[in-house]
Amino acid sequence: MSAEELKGLTRSWAEGGYYNEGIGRDDLFDKVxxxxxxxxxxxxxxxxxxxxxxxxxxxxxxxxxxxxxxxxxxxxxxxxxxxxxxxxxxxxxxxxxxxxxxxxxxxxxxxxxxxxxxxxxxxxxxxxxxxxxxxxxxxxxxxxxxxxxxxxxxxxxxxxxxxxxxxxxxxxxxxxxxxxxxxxxxxxxxxxxxxxxxxxxxxxxxxxxxxxxxxxxxxxxxxxxxxxxxxxxxxxxxxxxxxxxxxxxxxxxxxxxxxxxxxxxxxxxRRAVCAMEYIYFARPDSDVAGINLHAARKRMGSRLALESFVDADVVTGVPDSSISAAIGYAEQTGIPYELGLIKNKYTGRTFIQPSQELRERGVKMKLSAVRRVVEGKRVVMIDDSIVRGTTSRRIVNLLREAGATEVHVRITSPPFANPCFYGIDTPDRKDLIAAQMSVEEIRKAINADSLQFLSKEGFIEAVVGRIGAGAAVPVGAGAGIGASGSVGAGGVGDVAGGAGSAAAGGRGLNPSLLEGLEAAGLTPAEFEAALRINGGMCMACFDNDYPTPIEFAKPSRTCSC
Structure with a gap:
């Protein structure tokens, strides 16, 4: 590192002079x-x-x-x-x-x-x-x-x-x-x-x-x-x-x-909860649309193991959002889960990027491989998404430098190939690696021994449950509140239950969800119909199916907030 680069690096930490000009938590880890x-x-x-x-x-x-x-x-x-x-x-x-x-x-x-x-x-x-x-x-x-x-x-x-x-x-x-x-x-x-x-x-x-x-x-x-x-x-x-x-x-x-x-x-x-809430954004102890995030991410990892098993010695997840999925993958395969990657939470929120060298050092400051865990091992690295691909390559190389003999990358979402117009700060399509390369080309670009993404169908099933002839049945939740402000009984369910309503060909809605629907003035049939597309999720960043028109004067992908 040159003296000038070191000087600039020191200024960014001590004086905050590059606040908002550098890269924060998600930029550094190549996340939307x-x-x-x-x-x-x-x-x-x-x-x-x-x-x-x-x-x-x-x-x-x-x-x-x-x-x-x-x-x-x-x-x-x-x-x-x-x-x-x-x-x-x-x-x-x-x-x-x-x-x-x-x-x-x-x-x-x-x-x-x-x-x-x-x-x-x-x-x-x-x-x-x-x-x-x-x-x-x-x-x-x-x-x-x-x-x-x-x-x-x-x-x-x-x-x-x-x-x-x-x-x-x-x-x-x-x-x-x-x-x-x-x-x-x-x-x-x-x-x-x-x-x-x-x-x-x-x-x-x-x-x-x-x-x-x-x-x-x-x-x-x-x-x-x-x-x-x-x-x-x-x-x-x-x-x-x-x-x-x-x-x-x-x-x-x-x-x-x-x-x-x-x-x-x-x-x-059409209900279209952003799929990235389940994949990355929401905290694992949160429930989104009645679905617990930790449980959903474990199911993503388990389904990923069924779709793309690879013989290995250890499973590790990129912290923090991929830990639950890595546990699910390990449980499904019987391969031990280990903390092979550690995130340093105290390096600050921003980091200047005047050179590739400093950017590489930034990853090592934020993330480190545990040599005693990965050295001499075949490692399955679980991550939630690949956006540009740059950080995936850096993390793979971190594991290799720590002695991993093989690094197999498994992603708990489909390839991220389209920009979002609904409040996620995504790059232009030309900067999304999945829009420009095949899976094999991405594998080579990130220096992995193998690479697999969770299928769209596998993702939907992992999050919301099995799909019947019509709608996917979500994990339902919630007491109802009506115009009078009265609160009904009913709790949060972890599994959508019952063999009820066949109006849309699904398995039937969780009884606790029905009360909330009634208070909202919705019938079970109406709600099931709203879930027909992608199990009630927006997956436009994966399948280019946007739930609203997006062609307006000067369309923007920036945030309304």
Whole structure:
């Protein structure tokens, strides 16, 4: 390493001079990036502190900026306050910052930015003044037609303060002649994409999921109040009891009293939860659409072993998201699972990349091979995805340098060959290695002895269960909550059960799911029909089948948050 490179490297750590110019956790490990996480509180004292802990649980969904907005229902028009900043939740929210956020209602946000959009102005929640008072918006996802709507609004006189797609929603609401709830509903009907919205005003909180449910959003109960979160792990962190997911096309309206009004702003035609939530994004202790991530990833590994067994001495997973799958692969094959790769969690969030040498050193700083585990061994390396292929090659070489005699790479998803338009920061198609090379060509490029991907069919079955003549049957979950706010019994199931409804040719839905469906105004037949395509998941990055139109003026793959 040259003296100049070392000097630049030292500056990046000590001074933060290359913050947001380098590579963070997912860049370094060649992963696509989830853009955001949202958390909301209604009717619970000291909502800001609760939101702080909720956002901390969602930190993996966004490490660059964060924010909290609060309001006190006792004096709603005098207490609206917000604090936002660049950095981790624990860095942005000092005791003084939290002390300034009073109230029993709050929404919060953690964010990853995309290239060129790292700015405090884009940190969320975005806060606005409009004719009826104060308005704050927090979003996870991307509005595909936002550039087109933005041009239309600017032509009509709107002045935008940020480059975030989320601001489009605020302008649509503010310019509408309708009452607030109707204006929100109309705005949600106008935008296209994948999104989970939390909207806070002086007297209301609204939670909404896009018509396909691409981005996850769930609700829990804590005492007499309610909590909303991108993942169930955040509910667990604050001690809230899971109630149910927000179904695609639903909006929850919370206002005076404790009642919740549920309205549908779009019909449920196709459910399409982002497959990457199951593969990589969500924490293993979370449930997404009623499916536990650790269990699903173990099943992916097990299915991968059935599809592409290779004789070896040890199985290891690339930390952290591939550990569960590696355990599943090892259990299925009988090959011992070992911690052959160790991740250093304390090297910081960014790393400059002025040269290939420094980039290589960056991987070794973040990840190391355990020589005593892999030396002289035939190793099966489990990873969740290959995006560009650069990091896969580096990790394979790490294992070889530590003495592995063979390295067989197994990927727990199909080849990632298409960009995402719904809130995942993906490279252009030309930079996706699976779009440019065959599996054998990728194997050679990453220097592996063999390479296999989980099939699309195997992935669907591993995540949601066996596929009948019609719909795949998901793991169902959740008590129901109706317009009156009453909560029904029912829990989270780990296996979709019963030989029930044959309306769509499936095995029947989990009874605990049926109650949630009834509260959402859906019949089992309607829900099963919505799951016919890919078991209710969006797999466009694998099969190019996008659940919404994507051709609009200036289409964007960047994040609405």
């Amino acid at each position: 990036r989830e853009e955001c996480g949202v958390f909301g509180v209604f009717g619970i004292p000291d909502a800001a502190a609760l939101t702080y802990y909720g956002l901390h649980a969602l930190q993996h969904r966004g490490e660059e900026s964060c924010g909290i907005c609060t309001v006190d229902s006792a004096r709603p028009f005098e207490s609206f306050a917000a604090h936002r900043g660049m950095g981790l939740v624990k860095e942005v929210f000092t005791k003084e910052a939290l002390d300034g956020l009073r109230g029993d209602r709050a929404i919060g946000h953690v964010r990853y930015s995309t290239s060129g959009s790292s700015a405090l102005a884009n940190a969320q929640p975005l806060v606005f003044k409009y004719r009826d008072g104060d308005l704050a918006v927090a979003t996870n996802g991307n509005l595909v037609n936002a550039p087109e709507i933005r041009l239309e609004l600017e032509a009509a006189g709107s002045i935008f303060q940020t480059t975030s797609d989320t601001e489009v929603i605020a302008h649509l609401i503010a310019r509408s002649p309708l009452d607030f709830v109707s204006a929100v509903k109309a705005a949600l009907q106008r935008v296209v994409g994948g999104f989970a919205f939390l909207i806070l005003t002086n007297d209301r909180l609204i939670a909404a999921s896009d018509p396909n449910g691409l981005r996850p959003l769930c609700m829990g109960r804590l005492g007499d109040g309610y909590v909303f979160a991108s993942e169930t792990c955040a509910l667990e962190t604050v001690g809230a009891e899971f109630v149910r997911d927000i179904y695609p096309g639903e909006m929850f309206i919370l206002g005076e009293g404790k009642d919740i009004r549920v309205e549908r702003f779009a019909p449920l035609k």
